[in-house]
Amino acid sequence: MDVPFFWVDAFATTALAGNPLALVPDADALPDETMRAIAREFNQSETTFLVRPDRPGADHRLRSFTPAGVEVFGAGHNAMGAWIWLARSGRLDPGRDTFVQQIGDELLQVRVSGRSESGVEVSMEQSAPxxxxxxxxxxxxxxxxxxxxxxxxxxxxxxxxxxxxxxxxxxxxxxxxxxxxxxxxxxxxxxxxxxxxxxxxxxxxxxxxxxxxxxxxxxxxxxxxxxxxxxxxxxxxxxxxxxxxxxxxxxxxxxxxxxxxxxxxxxxxxxxxxxxxxxxxxxxxxxxxxxxxx
CATH class of the missing domain: 3.10.310.10 (Diaminopimelate Epimerase; Chain A, domain 1)
Known part of the structure; x- marks a missing residue:
């Protein structure tokens, strides 16, 4: 099996700055243990896998693992990098700027703006404090x-x-x-x-x-x-x-x-x-x- 991956520097305006995220799209065929093994292989603070959502209303579902194999939740650089890649790869409807992401059982709103060669800005809701x-x-x-x-x-x-x-x-x-x-x-x-x-x-x-x-x-x-x-x-x-x-x-x-x-x-x-x-x-x-x- 060949599994494409991407490296996204989140919270950055140039490569080799910000927080690097390893991203694996179209990951529905990967078992949990393989996801954990891939996260260990990349050895970044988090590796995010894009899978089909299982809750109504969600556009994309994100699963993120640390090198220790721990699945983590919450919308941070793990989600920021994923949406930057989605925007830059042309996978988002160009007629929309607001989307819904599923992280765990939570649905959180995402806004994507400035989709151009010069950059993408992503704004994401987090859970109530x-x-x-x-x-x-x-x-x-x-x-x-x-x-x-x-x-x-x-x-x-x-x-x-x-x-x-x-x-x-x-x-x-x-x-x-x-x-x-x-x-x-x-x-x-x-x-x-x-x-x-x-x-x-x-x-x-x-x-x-x-x-x-x-x-x-x-x-x-x-x-x-x-x-x-x-x-x-x-x-x-x-x-x-x-x-x-x-x-x-x-x-x-x-x-x-x-x-x-x-x-x-x-x-x-x-x-x-x-x-x-x-x-x-x-x-x-x-x-x-x-x-x-x-």
Whole structure:
């Protein structure tokens, strides 16, 4: 069996930036174990498979796996890259700009604009925000992140929030503290399990307002085998909701989170929050294609 695949750099305007996604279209014939094996082969933070939807009203169904074989849900770069490819490959009705994606059992709206050779912009709805509890042991939290307690933000606690995936959002003092983090994988995995979270989003809002960035972040997810991710839509969504809830951003329709700089893959994730509606926006490019011979 020959299985075509594509490489999409999401949250990027040029190749070799943003967050790379391995994408396998027309994957209905692949058993789950083969999907997991392909995800291990690509060894990217996520590999997405496009399959036929099984819920009425959905245009496309997405299934995403990590290198550890864990299926993950939520609309982040895994979905962003898939829709960028769908738009660039001519698979979307040119008379429409709004579509519905199925991820797990959820149906989420997608808007595709700017379908041209110069680029595609995709906006996706995420699930309504949920705020699921705080982590109060600052000493233990700092230790597993490889930081001093003084590096954590003094006026706010870390908390678990979700717009489709539960992540621990950890506020720290400044960019230097974000970049200094060196998590202890085993310790962070246990802390996340105890907190009921999947990944850890370390961030600061201590930024120059002239830069137009609302927060600077790094993402670690040892629970599903991701050491560090350069652009994480499923973590940026709940962070945007927290920033709006706490009055840390003034323009709820234009929230920008920068991520990936430490990995040499700078990414900017655009978001808007309107009550329970969180929308994530980004661009991307199809950087490569090939065929798996199975």
């Amino acid at each position: 949920r705020f699921l509890g705080r982590v109060e042991d600052r000493v233990a939290l700092a230790a597993v992140l490889g930081l001093d307690v003084e590096d954590l933000a003094g006026d706010r606690l870390a908390e678990v929030a979700s717009t489709g995936a539960e992540h621990l959002l950890v506020p720290v003092r400044n960019i230097e503290a974000v970049d200094a983090a060196q998590p202890d994988t085993a310790g962070l995995r246990k802390l996340l399990a105890d907190a009921g979270a999947e990944g850890c989003y370390l961030y600061t809002v201590d930024l120059d307002p002239v830069a137009g960035v609302s927060a600077y972040a790094r993402f670690f997810n040892p629970t599903v085998g991701i050491v560090e991710d350069p652009a994480t839509g499923t973590a940026a969504g709940p962070l945007a909701a927290v920033l709006v809830r706490d009055g840390l951003v003034h323009d709820h329709a234009r929230i920008i989170i920068e991520q990936g700089r430490k990995l040499g893959r700078p990414s900017r994730i655009g978001l808007s929050v309107d009550g329970p509606l969180v929308t994530i926006t980004g661009t991307g490019v199809v950087a490569a294609e090939g065929v798996l011979h199975l």
